[in-house]
Amino acid sequence: MRRFIGILGASAGGHLAALAGLSSVDCPTPKAFSGIYGVYDLLAHWQADREVSxxxxxxxxxxxxxxxYPVTALELPDAAHL
Structure with missing residues (x-):
């Protein structure tokens, strides 16, 4: 019997599931990932965020x-972690 790894995540966990699914690290790679509430074509991050780089x-x-995958990444000024 063949076994496969799948990952599911909500919100930021959806982003983490996507990272794990796209990872090239030498470890078992998920065959599928699903993000709930994740947005993967636009990423926005505050420059003043001290909790997450x-x-x-x-x-x-x-x-x-x-x-x-096409994606736009923005670094926004003047706000901390939300």
């Missing part, structure tokens, strides 16, 4: 682009 959104956007 804006670089994570930039990395996620680049990973999506390399996998062939």
């Amino acid at each position: 804006p670089g994570q959104s930039a990395y996620f956007a680049e990973t999506l682009r390399q996998a062939g």
